[in-house]
Amino acid sequence: MNTIIIADDHKIFAESLAGMLEENNLFKVAGITHTVASTIETLQTTKASILLLDYHFPDGKGIDVAEFVHKAGLPIKIVILSMENDLPTMRQAEQLGVRAYLIKNLSSAELLEAMQQVFSGEKVFMWPEQSAGQATEVQLLSPREQEIVQLVRQGLTSQEIAAQLFLSNYTVETHRRNILRKLNMKNTAMLVQWAEKFL
Amino acid sequence: MNTIIIADDHKIFAESLAGMLEENNLFKVAGITHTVASTIETLQTTKASILLLDYHFPDGKGIDVAEFVHKAGLPIKIVILSMENDLPTMRQAEQLGVRAYLIKNLSSAELLEAMQQVFSGEKVFMWPEQSAGQATEVQLLSPREQEIVQLVRQGLTSQEIAAQLFLSNYTVETHRRNILRKLNMKNTAMLVQWAEKFL
DNA sequence: GGTAAAATACTCAAAAACAGGTATTGATTC
DNA sequence: GAATCAATACCTGTTTTTGAGTATTTTACC
Missing domain, CATH: 1.10.10.10 (Winged helix-like DNA-binding domain superfamily/Winged helix DNA-binding domain)
Structure with a gap:
């Protein structure tokens, strides 16, 4: 079974997402965290194949966690779930070996599909040109x-x-x-x- | 059964929240919308007791929907689910008869409790003084x-x-x-x- | 009634921002 | 090769903001 850790400071989101993921019996949620600090702590004690990571935290940024994982060489695959496509952060994430950068404006089905892709080794980056396309x-x-x-x-x-x-x-x-x-x-x-x- | 319409542009969130709410058999989700326009449209064709409303939309703000409901005199109770406590918006929401203003950094259980309160006629406003408590x-x-x-x-x-x-x-x-x-x-x-x- | 804070208005002076120009270099594109 | 754009830099002004004061009136509170 593919195990997942969910890191998101919005508790409602994290919890209901956990429910959704377990419902399909494809994933098992091994942990839910709401801060950068507790995420890093959990990563050191809990094994999981995928880390679903939010970008914004009260005590830091998701990318900080990605940096930690990268430096420590942990084998966990990171999927960043962000609010918006922030180009500089996306580039930074790719540098740090993040496997996917998804925006929350995505259906549950699409998320599940993307996570399956990540699990089988693919990278999923939704670059702005492909996703939104609105001239700003x-x-x-x-x-x-x-x-x-x-x-x-x-x-x-x-x-x-x-x-x-x-x-x-x-x-x-x-x-x-x-x-x-x-x-x-x-x-x-x-x-x-x-x-x-x-x- | 209490019926709900969920309006949130983050599809993953809206869908997994819907799943969570229906799981407990306390609420039934009558509709999910992702834009201000489609929310207003749905409100005119679908009856529901509570509208769970996000603040940010690609085509406008949740408060715009609240304004529409207020002016049209629709009997639906509005619960705003926002990212942060934005004081001016909260005040505006209260003026428009919104029943609750909750932040997403809240557990599912707390959300359910707050919605029960709203359903029984109470108002639930998480003013910064009560929630955070930091002298501003x-x-x-x-x-x-x-x-x-x-x-x-x-x-x-x-x-x-x-x-x-x-x-x-x-x-x-x-x-x-x-x-x-x-x-x-x-x-x-x-x-x-x-x-x-x-x- | 006295006191404290808030709101009001003023002066003088320095710093920063804004508006309209011009001009050179390098890179890209047609 | 010409044209365009980005980035750089300069000049001359005007307007706005900021800093450091002072002072009066109104409001709120004890």
């Missing part, structure tokens, strides 16, 4: 511009950003002006609010 | 200051805020400085990021 405002921004939005969002001034990226203050301000123009916004407040949602 | 920075700000943060967050300049609140530009700027000092921040970007999370 984010794509209006170049990678560099997106990077700068992230730093602005953290509260850094143009000067601080320039220092951090080894650029001229002028360059950063040009980028910021281009960003505002592209997104049709007029100040930092609007940009940060937007970034909190979409970036 | 929000309380450092006076009502007027909180109001101004909301406007800053929307991208208004001090002048625009002054015009909207019939105040002197000086006053708004004083408030803004006091806000930043109280929260120990140094610019608007940090403030907006904070407001997105906590206000």
